[in-house]
Amino acid sequence: MDAEQESRWAAAQAIGVGEDLVPAALRHLEFLAAVDRRRWLYEGPLLHRAIRRYKACWLPLLAKHNEAAVADEPLVVPLDCEWIWHCHRLNPTRYVKDCKRLYGRMLDSKNVRSSIHAKSKDQSEKVWTELYPGEPFELEYTSPSDDSVYVDDGTAGGISYDLISAVKRQSTFVYQVGTPNMHDRRFLEDALARYKGFLYLIKMNQEKGMNLFRVPTYDVDLMWHTHQLNSVAYCNDMLCLLGKVLEHDDTDDDRAEGKKLDTGFSGTTEQFENSFGVRYWKAGAMYRGSLPSPVTSIPQIFSTSEDDSVSGADKAEKHLTILETTVVELHLQIVDIKNLPSSIPEKSVYVWFTKTKPDAFIRDGGRLDIFTKTGKSIGAGFQCEPTGDLILTVMIDQAYFGASSSSKKPEPLGKVSISVEELTQHDSKLSFERWFELKTCGAYAGSPPVSLRVAASCTVARQAPHVLGMDHIRELVGVTKSSKQPFQLAEFTENKWSFNNSNSSITLDLKPSKDGCINELKYDNKLIKLYRGRRLAYELKCCSQHAEDTAAVTAVKFSAEHPYGKAVALVAAAAVVGAWSWKAPR
Template identity: 90%
Template sequence: MDAEQESRWAAAQAIGVGEDLVPAALRHLEFLAAVDRRRWLYEGPLLHRAIRRYKACWLPLLAKHNEAAVADEPLVVPLDCEWIWHCHRLNPTRYVKDCKRLYGRMLDSKNVRSSIHAKSKDQSEKVWTELYPGEPFELEYTSPSDDSVYVDDGTAGGISYDLISAVKRQSTFVYQVGTPNMHDRRFLEDALARYKGFLYLIKMNQEKGMNLFRVPTYDVDLMWHTHQLNSVAYCNDMLCLLGKVLEHDDTDDDRAEGKKLDTGFSGTTEQFENSFGVRYWKAGAMYRGSLPSPVTSIPQIFSTSEDDSVSGADKAEKHLTILETTVVELHLQIVDIKNLPSSIPEKSVYVWFTKTKPDAFIRDGGRLDIFTKTGKSIGAGFQCEPTGDLILTVMIDQAYFGASSSSKKPEPLGKVSISVEELTQHDSKLSFERWFELKTCGAYAGSPPVSLRVAASCTVARQAPHVLGMVNVKPCSLKACLLPHYIKDQNMSSWTRFVYDCGTELIRLQIREHKAKSGMDHIRELVGVTKSSKQPFQLAEFTENKWSFNNSNSSITLDLKPSKDGCINELKYDNKLIKLYRGRRLAYELKCCSQHAEDTAAVTAVKFSAEHPYGKAVALVDTESEFISVDEDWFLLPWIAISFLFLNSIGKDGAKLIEGAMVQKAETVETDTTVVSQTVKGGAAGATAGSAQCGACGTAGGGDMVMASDKAGHASSVIASAKVADSKCGGCGSGCGGGCGVSVVTMSYKNGHASCGIVAGGENGHIESTGCGSGCGSSCEGKTKSGGCGSGCGGGGCGSMAIEPSLAAAVQVVVAVAAVWWLKAPKMAMPSQAAVARAVVVVAAAC
């Protein structure tokens, strides 16, 4: 900030607010979550009844209470009435008019308590029952769903505001603000400061006679909503600041480019940044995308609110060495550069960022362009671990100097280190914007110091999902390789390893069959082994055509048949229910293009509990790439077992329950001279699989950087596709721009070819279409099979294609050489198995 900007910011922070909005916002979020557990208040007969109760019961009771307290303690409002009251107050001008028309004054929320915060409802329920006999105090899902209200509701006609439409608009707000970040006091305190800055802009525009549509980010909008819920304080504050009540217009939801929300948000961003010298975009405060499609409209009702995390195989969990990883979403923007040598054109300079410590989400880093214009956020939204430093290297693009194609390699000018830990630690403000002086290098080492202005913001740290790839380890003796008809070892059982992206194995599983002690029946069991367990232990047993888990009443029936709500199977735990659905559901839903409408290669586990009666996605298995993602620790081992059974068990029709793609990748050699063939089924690459999106589409996800897209309204700042196996679309929209992505295409040996797409941050992924829009790609630890993609929808050329040969081919080469050697020199000694094994490894490494 310069002196003038600092003065404006100080004036904004002096704006009076008649309520402590930070704790009020926390109560507001708690209330929204409680309503979201009762979605029958969003539509249908119970919504209509709630509106009638609000008009005919609550408002008259509140009017009496405002005149003279009807109870010795604060009056408690029934939850359904509070929800309608909430939506009514979020149009403050209409609420004031309706109250004055019906009751001659504005009805205040003073001395009123929410039902979810009240210590006792007894007195309020008694008053309610006396006034409205036969009408229940609380409207529950099991209550009669007719529209009858047993009072004279003639006064309801005085409210002309369309409350049904208001409820529909507000029902999605909880999704946008229902994140851990919004519950952090540091974040909310900064949100309050930004809200005051937002009000200052409106005041400044009014004084200049400008009627501009200003659009808040979601942290600012949360504070604005919270302020409006205290109607009297809000009206008094606005009258003092503006001389009128500031209207809250939430009717426009068209986020298309060039529309009112888009242009309004761009204008707000530009004015905010010019006025105060700080960024308007902020990690965790932006639009999260449209609401995921629900899996059911009928809630699961539980008798208790307890949600104990009880595992179905808890005795085995002691053998697991679980890798815990925390993650933050970070938004990074290069605002300006100064003292650049006059010989270097500003347009030739960009920034490349990397991380000092190994990170599960950032590998090769990414590119950031330097734009000094405000109004559009040209930055990077990505996920990373809250450790180590970010290294920003200023690069000079030699192409701007007319260099030949052979000498166009970018040249580093200097670099600077930024601590991620400093940004994310518990006492930080989760954001900063300041100048950093570069350490120049190379030919510019003696030049005057160049400075870079960097703006960064991050979310609070949270535990990252567990993402593991499946590696099939199938014993195959060298005799069987050399002599295809050799039978002895053909029936050797195989193991499936569950491996983190870093290579650490968590567990390996196997299905075993053996005769019962009676000698009559065959017993099939699922066993696991870890390094610490040394000996295999049983996880589940197959009886009566279903798999039953140890230490649990849960079981899986083999033949999967969808139920009415699309569920293909379910497992019951003490206070929760797990339902399995085909496709990516809820938090795992991919919404960036129509190709993701039905992803039959995935199965999502959805948890139903008292806290989540409509379901919460807790795990995913991608049966094509064969990786799993698990959000909650208690479900890790059960989901590993379930996923394995899905992919390896046989149903009544003799086929696998769910088919997965098998891509042979590598082999290793064990000391007993038996070659272990590893079939790598895709790769997890350690990221939030469910959040992955195509190219520059979507909002959450983690992995490598993608340029932030300024898409209308509460625009999205975190747009990154995770290092996720199997991104099925090459990207939609503008792509990454400026070479900023890490595009990965793996070869499908089943189809014999692979197509090229545009994905920001895939690793070991599997792209099945070329993508829509322009983008870029670069290698990721040598795993990229395509040299890059051109622009266009489904078009665009691929770079040189380097197909990684399978190890089976390597074995064939060695076998062929050995056979020729033996035929041409029959008197020579046959090479030992160990020598052949070493040759296999050498050939494989060369390939």
């Protein structure tokens, strides 16, 4: 940052926010995850019933509670009503108008608790039952999908906002922000600072009379959503900052090049970086792509009781997790270069990055252009293991000296080493931007030192996807780090998989079931299903050729935490019967 950019950044950080958004964002993420375990609230008859309950039951109850507390404890909102309320509040101007038209004032969330955070629901459930006899306090998947909702025609018909469309838009948001990175306080604290920078740009544009469409990254958007959920604080903060309530327009989802969202994001990136001298693109904050195709629309229901005994299948699972590989996402951008020898054309230089230690995710490295010389500010995003060093080598393209591309190879000018471990360790800020002095080589070894300005950001380390190789041997084996000796986890006999020290078994059936499952294993409060092809987290979406991969099988784990399934391993083989051995993730 130069002095002017530092001044702008300081002004942005002084913007007042009437809520502590970092812990609020963590609660927000927990709520979104709870709703995602109840995807029947995304569409269908139970969504329609939830909307009726919200309009006819929750809003009138909240209005009573805003006038005078209806319970000694904070009022608890049923989860289905909270989800609809959540989506309504994310259009703050419409929410304010609807509340004022129906109740004469904005309905606040003060002294209200989410059902997933409340210590007790007893008082709230009692008040609810007295007001709405026959209507359950909590709406569950097994609830009858009838129309027995207590109906107040004035309230139910007084909201013109299309809540079904709002739910559809918001149901995809949890996938974009449901990553380990978003739960890291360091990441969220930086997200709050970036959100304030985003608001500063909007204020600056307004003061100049410019109506520009500014597009947030997903870390900024998480903070923006969290801010809006405290409706009164958000409106007060925006009136103080802008003199009006800032609209949140999430209706445009066309990301095609040249469209409103694409040009708006490019403009926001340019303005953010020019205004503050810091990068807008950030690892873990960018669009993750469209949602993977689900394996089922029907949740697996599990009992909440815990079995203290540990089955052989659980023991096998614990053995397998010993062999984890961790991975981080890295975003790297070369911002500038200085002290370049005058004999070298500026546009002839670029950077090639590699990694010192063998890495399961990086093979040959890649090319990075220098922003100030090319104007390309995107950089490179990639995955790697959180070990070793990145080697950045400044290369000189000999084509700028009149040599044909085939006659002379690019010549190295110098290199710099950057520690990946330093960037990813627990006390790191997960990002930096600074100058590095190159170690020059070859004919330029005696020249004045050349420096490279590098911007890097990374996610927190997470478990890498498991990829399993399969041979035609009828046993499942594993290896521990301590002994290095293989041991049998399960054996395939008489058309069943039998786990050691366990009564768990699985009957082989290669005929797909209605949901496409070709095999399943039940044990304790868990279920493992095998599906042909790459599914969920293993789905390849880079091109249409990867839509199907019949030579692969995905293991999907179902549990109370993941009722719609979580991909836990990819079996890279054409046959299901065989021995599974661990291979490095690709």
